[in-house]
Amino acid sequence: MTLDSMAWLMLLPPVLAFWLIVLFFNRWKRLSHWTAIGAAFISFVLAQGIVIAGLRMGAEALAERPIHSLLPWLPTGATVLSLGVWIDPLTVALLFFVSITVLAIFVYSVGYMHGDPKYSRFFAFISLFAFGMFGLVVADDLLMLFIFWEIMGLCSYLLIGFWYHKPSAYRAAVKAFLTTRIGDVFMLLGIAYLYSQTGTLSYDVLFRNHEVLHRLATTPSVIGGLSVAALAGLLLFAGTVGKSAQFPLHVWLPDAMEGPTPVSAMIHAATMVSAGVYLVIRAFPLLSAGLGGAAGTPPKVAMGVIGAFTAFFAATIAVAQRDIKRVLAYSTISQLGYMIAALGVGAYVAAAFHLVAHAFFKALLFLGSGSVIVGMHHHQDMMEMGGLRKKMPITFWTFVAGGFALSGFPIITAGFWSKDEILAEAFHAAMGGSWLGWFVYTLLALGALLTAFYTMRQISLTFLGEPRSEHAEHAHETPWTMTAPLVVLAFFALTFGFVGVPEDFPVLGPLFGGNFFHHFVGATLMEEMETTPLNWVPLTISIVFALGGLYFGWWVYGRRPLEAGAPDPLERALGKLYTVLENKYYVDEFYDRLFIQPTIRLGAWVYKWIDRGVIDGILHTVAKAAVVSGQLFGWVDRVVINGGVDSAARGVGRMGEEGRRGLQTGLVQDYIFILAVFVILFVLVYFVRGAGL
């Protein structure tokens, strides 16, 4: 089997599973989950097959001649718009982690969703989601990417609102759809822009053809001062801001935690939200094309500023959350900010590296939190937990592995290597004199400190000390369908980083084969990517911040475990600021007053005043004028033209009435009948005459 047909084939099982479950299997729960898992497994095997084949071909060969196959989709004018699959080293990296996390989460769902009345529907939706994610990863052009991007958006909406009887769930679903939609329509505009400038949407041309890139970067756009590449890049980036929940469109992701936890793990941590980052990684050659200011092209500046700000901003909010999943949600927003900020300073490989590593440990953390939630009989408030370490040992140890990876615990976690690479690159940029480098580095480093702190806070509150409620007292370890995926993901959360150890790192660099990931994914750009030389300054800062944050978290929350009913110690320390953080800086309230309520009022207003008031008002006035003038003429008739004319008219009227009575029976079907008979006779006459009879 050729690789491109494998890529096409990989898409089929999940979408087939979706339709089979929706149309036929939905009454049988076991059949539904076996269908879904079977499909995910087939896709997993095919995806890993592609990964292995890709690794065998080698990065350079795969980057030079990516596997590319086209399917004509839309004939238009003299051309045909094609969709296709595209496999290059970057695709391989994504397929690797997407297929693993998807399969792990499918298996996990069997345990987590056990007993839910809409069990089958759940598996149908996540199958459709898997289809969306696989399709997005292998897409060869922006339109196909957008199609699958939106399919995932739909699944996200359906799954956040899965328990739609709860108002909080359906509100969150609509919020997620609409917020991401705002980014999406800008992105669509960007796609339309690129399409009209180049006549194609294929990655091959847009992101690889230097002539095209040069032209786009030198043609001025409709907005003064920006090149076409810059404007289109900014528009595409707007899609990322929505999908990857970056400020100011981040508000949907925390609320999305209303969905079942496997969904939070898969869609809102590991895969869909990383689609936004994937887009900007993919489009990086376009985003960085041309000249900008000292800091880089406008899209790069935007990415650096928004990414770094979001990374820090979300981390501060995570510190003051009580809900176990919301902490992780803000942490996800923050970590996605790291990747985007990395691209802002040009750290292409580092962004991809962190993307993969983050997918593993964040999926692990979410699934771990789901395991806690099931153990706690569906209670999510960390203040009610405590002491789960002994009751749920597997969950505890895997959660610690994930948490330490997130914090960047040195050497033995994947998060250390990936996050450190971003920080090192940002530091390098700062040393190069770029203000953006300084901005990004400072915020990300502070963010790393906060990350380690809130992670330890979470671990302490959840697992350490003594149980603080009935539920925690009676918590129990979850079944193997849930713990097995945790163990698998924990393995990757700890070890995946070793594929990207810097070459010049003492001992480990040579040991792990010299930064394989960097060379493999970096080859995608088809130019020699220089590796940033190892710099001990940022490395030391990273280690100090990670360990310091963890220690500080332990010092506040772990050393003297919280008593039941006691307030968060941070609340006393931070005072009013804590309330602000707990309320997420009141951004939601602000949006509601500034955008949502006015729009709803505007809608009612437009209907009432423009349609009903002005337009119909004019119509009714005209109609009234007609009636009045008719009455006026009638009056003139009666008064002025009377007498002889009148009596003659009366006679005609009587005749008419008698003749009419036969015809005018008032029944509609008689009208139709007579009319139709005449028409048919008429037609017949023509046919008869035409046939020469």
Place this chain on the structure above:
Amino acid sequence: MMLQEHIVSFILFFPLLGAVIITLLPRDQKNLIRWFAFLWSLVPLVLASWLWLHLEVGSGYQFVERAEWFPQIGAAYAVGVDGLSTPLVFLTTLLVPLALLVSFSIEERVKAYFALFLFLEVGIIGVFVSLDLLLFFLFWEIGLIPMYFLIHIWGGHNRNYASFKFFVYTMTGSLLMLLAIQVIGLTQHTFDIVLLTERGPFSRVGTLGLPIAMGTLKRLAFWAFTLAFAIKVPVWPFHTWLPDAHTEAPTAGSMLLAGVLLKLGAYGFFRLVLPFFPQEAASYAPILVVLGLLGLIFGSLSALGQWDFKRLVAYSSVGHMGFVIMGVAVAALAQVGKIDPLTASLATEGAVLQMFTHGISSAAMFALVGVLYERAHTRDLHQFGGIWTVMPVYGGILLFATMASLGLPGLAGFVSEFMVMRGVWPVFTGVAAFAILGLILTAAYLLWMLQRVLHGPVDERWLKLPEIKAREVVALAPLLFLMLLTGVWPSWIMNTINAAVVRLLGL
């Protein structure tokens, strides 16, 4: 073969024969009437499918029939189809049986209802296949009458106002059009659309002795046609008849009204306005595109302000037809050669495809509104909630159709909207930029509607609502299938549309 030569006439008049037979059926045999009408209406569908399969893509009018009609004034019975009209004829013949199937629940004056419906089909198909201006006008008016009665007799509470408004509004437009047609007929001595398209509707000089310049006369005729079609589409601000008519019309009436009657207007733009008046259309294109945008934005805003389920769906038509109008505006400029061919074909084909995709999705939406209304006897969105729990299949179908209407990629609406957006962008960049506001608003009111209807805890009153019936699912299934098919593999229809548009614009 007789059938092949006269296939268009067969499709056109077959429903009429059905209407006549229905009037002869016994009044109290309601089921007989229903089944007869439904089965009868399948025949034109089969014929129209045959027609499409045998259409030679991209070679102009085919299956043309001509016969003398009024030789004294130069009018003839001339019908035929091309790539532009065939999908619309197919859409009409498809929607009629589905609408009839939905109408099985009508109990009042069944005979008249079903006869009128078939009669309505004649009027609509007639407009799409006419190759003679007078014939075109005749069918245009014939379509009006049964619709008026359908609203007036089987309508809701405010049906008098709605049907009257519909009638007078449309009539105003068509009277102006009649006047323009007369002027063309009197000066050119022919009503032949093909001939007039080739040589222009005012190639023969003559102002009927009126003291006005030729250019003025032409411009007046242009405005007369434009206004008639603009009312029908409807182009903002001539749209206020539409929500009223829809809200009061019976379910099946709304299906056809949104599904195909609105397309008569858009079809008129493509078939008559653009080819007859290329210069005028091009010079007024900027106005038209802005009106399309206003329709999209104000229509969507008004939809957001609705609490009546059906009125909300009606307003969504105003918004969606805005895309068609934007496409028409670009096509108008493309005709005079001001636009690169790819942009021109994308915008125009997008608009034509949008006619079709909006036809299937709006018909499905109205059918779904009807299904719920029949059970709950209310359309007030304040009252609903949790319906998905009570009617899971219905909920799934409503979700699917709403997503198609929202323009979700993978379903029909996306393809056409993307094509129009892409086509409008390089020509009217500002308009395209503002159009995304409409896309956001569209998502907002549709999701809001779904939330009001399907989500939330179940109200006790609705616990006993029966699930959607098999008959209703059958009526919806073809539409849902077409939404998916067009979204996934648009080539099935785009091959035809593309060839027709390339020919139309002379690309």
